[in-house]
Amino acid sequence: MTPEAVPYGRKTQRPSPVSDIHILWITAGLGCDGDSVSITAATQPSIEDVLLGAIPGLPKVHLHNPVLAYEVGDEFMKYWYEAEKGRLDPFVLVVEGSIPNEKIKKEGYWAGLGTDPKSGQPITTNEWISRLAPKALAVVACGTCATYGGIHAMQGNPTGAMGLADYLGWDWKSKAGLPIVNVPGCPVQPDNFMETLLYLLYQVAGLAPMIPLDDQLRPTWLFGSTVHDGCDRAGYYEQGDFAEVYGSPKCIVKLGCWGPVVNCNVPKRGWMAGIGGCPNVGGICIGCTMPGFPDKFMPFMDEPPGAKISAASITLYGKAIRSLRSFTNATVNKEPKWRHSRPELTTGYRPGAY
């Protein structure tokens, strides 16, 4: 960016160096579309703010998301084929849902989008990702299924589901040099996702430096703190005053809340418009933003093992607790070992008939 003088009023109204950008959004992973639905709740910014040009300095954004699209069928799919041919440039690829392992069976499909005109069979979601990821300016995994595998990658699952980085590789880089951007959450917190998308659009427009990500590829400004750090019930914790029953306004760590070791800003931010959340409104944190979700947090309603130690030693502030927590935090920041792209199913489910 050159610091040359800009006439009054033209600072942000100048055209973006990239005039148009497309967002191709695949919802056809193993998911529930809850992340697409979630982003319709966002207001900071809202989807219409971004699409109707309400944020200054950005390129014109064309969204191709099946939940919201005007077009149907081939009219909708034409953007996918154009992108594959390199004629839809630049575009950001958003992936929603876990990536199934299509290599563990002889035939058929776990997840597909559109029909192959030659074979008449569905085109698998994995095939689309392989075709489009190399052409994308950036690839964003939206929600915990796409980031780390999530619910559908639970122990004993029949599909061998995994996260996008397990599929493409954790050190994968886009043609513009960006790593996969992970925005976890089950579903994704609405504003967390739209804010990340907005950041990437700023970056495309040359108005922001490289997006800062942690080693789990999460935006650092959103996932740098724990649930507990932002929870308004932490005062009860500090006083060793714990809820014994659900519905109490006190700290619910003994009732199954994993807040102290989970990277997430929801209690601080609320779910939407500052309303709702998890432990701040009486819902135990089940670790839904984490690579170890859900397996490392189940059974959800039991007291977390780490919490036992730290709750008991709450009078001994400081380093001791932090190091105990960072140990647990490191454990739940790792995915279970059965989430991989090898051509074998190691989840514990023994299929008879694949």
Add this chain to the structure above:
Amino acid sequence: MATMTSAAKGTPTGSRKLVEMNWDPITRIVGSLGIFTKIDFDNRQVAECHSTSSIFRGYSIFMKGKDPRDAHFITSRICGICGDNHATCATYAQNMAFGVRPPAMAEWIVNLGEAAEYMFDHNIFQDNLVGVDFCEQMVKETNPGVLEKAEKKAAPGSNLHGYRTIADIMRALNPFTGSFYREALQMSRMTREMFCLMEGRHVHPSTLYPGGVGTVPTIQLFTDYLVRLMKYVEFMKKVVPLHDDLFDFFYEALPGYEEVGRRRVLLGCWGSFNDPAECDYTYKNMSKWGKKMYVTPGIVVDGKLVTTDLVDINLNIRILLGSSYYEGWENGEKFVKNDPLGNPVDQNHPWNQTTTPKPQKRDFAGKYTWVMSPRWLDKRTGDHLAIDTGGGPIARLWATALAGLVDIGYIKSTGSSVKMYLPKTTSLPEVEFEWKIPKWSNAIERDRARTYFQVYAASAALYFVEQALAELHAGRTKTWSEFTVPSEAIGCGFHEAVRGVLSHHVVIRDGKIANYHPYPPTPWNANPRDIYGTPGPYEDAVQNTPIFEENGPDKFKGIDIMRAVRSFDPCLPCGVHMYLGNGKTIETHHSPMFGMNA
């Protein structure tokens, strides 16, 4: 045995020139849906249709061996737009299995959350997804003649909703640029705030538990909810006349439009909103407390109410195969031989189902879907009825209207209609709306019922707020009852997901989940031909739908088919494709491709 599912539409016989057309994926729904049709353009009719799903996740498999208390957290993730309905239904099944009855306050909080879900979800689907099928841009592309009429047609309710002509309503529905489209989107956020007040997070709630809720009941909580609810009440006073004007216009502008998406009246509703004074979650008393729900459960066949008894509904659910990628379980384990009342439980009942996936090539002459075929066995005739939910509202209103059981000050069922009362709001006086049983189960009436059910949910919420505040004022603020997980138990939950019937069936052994089968509305609506050859409701409703679109095969958008399918409010994380079966294919076209837009 099989059963007739189509309303008589006079299927022509003899050789027909059929054009194969497909749309894959269908957008503006939740989940991935494709449609493959054969169309008889000479006779302007859809000739045939099959339905198939593109995604398998395996909940029933990976839930085995897990802690039964986790069921509601896990099953919420089945659906990204009504996950909370699953979570709620799972807690109902847990409550039965654990033998726990939540405090009344917890039930009011759940009812308020679920009411907000209906208000939100019907609103966003109706006006941001389905509404686009009726918007000016779409009608201009598919039926310019109709748009011309709409420009000249004064909207009868314009003094109520503010749009002068029907075309003005259509323009307001244009995606993103239309004023009503944006107003509805904004309203869908406010109703989700109401939801989050009660259940913590949308769409996967954080504060629901077996035994009650973690939400802290305070004056602030219910006040925050009520002020938002009253804004929604004011909004609905405009939305009902707006949609009535729009839907009535389609009947008027396109004579015969009642045949679009029409099928035989075969509707199911599993009931919604428990009454805490009645519901003790025991199976033994389920017939009784089911009838006290604030949306009455019921099965409606050819306009007659067959039953309102949840035990009867439960025992006659059958899960059939025929065209699905699974192995049968006729020799599988029988988990539940008799229900707690001693009634025998069928091997094809969800309690006894064993899910074994068998991935394979899609073959429209054989197996073509991941969806199984749920049916309801009508003991009177021996028919396995392919009942549908009509997207939820039409079945809920129909069953509730006929049963004549609901009377709560804001809502009154009359035996042939449902009356709903909305009090005065900031700028509009009090209003009564009445939903009357329609002549048809078709696309337009499914859509119209959706708007009326938004009012129903708001009226019910007004009652629930009063009840919750009465509890609070009396000092009864407990929201959770303690329980222990038994080592052996069974449970079932019945609820209405936004788009229709929802059941969860659980079997617990050694304190773990031994079997778990959720049945959401979309499998009921989107299923394929069963072993008897009976097509699923989408297939059936699309088949023989007349074509009113003015475009020929070259520019065909299939708008009438889209309206037929979307009227069911497809929610396809259990994915669906539609395809035409046998029949001679003369030509094959994909939906028309246009050049890239700038």
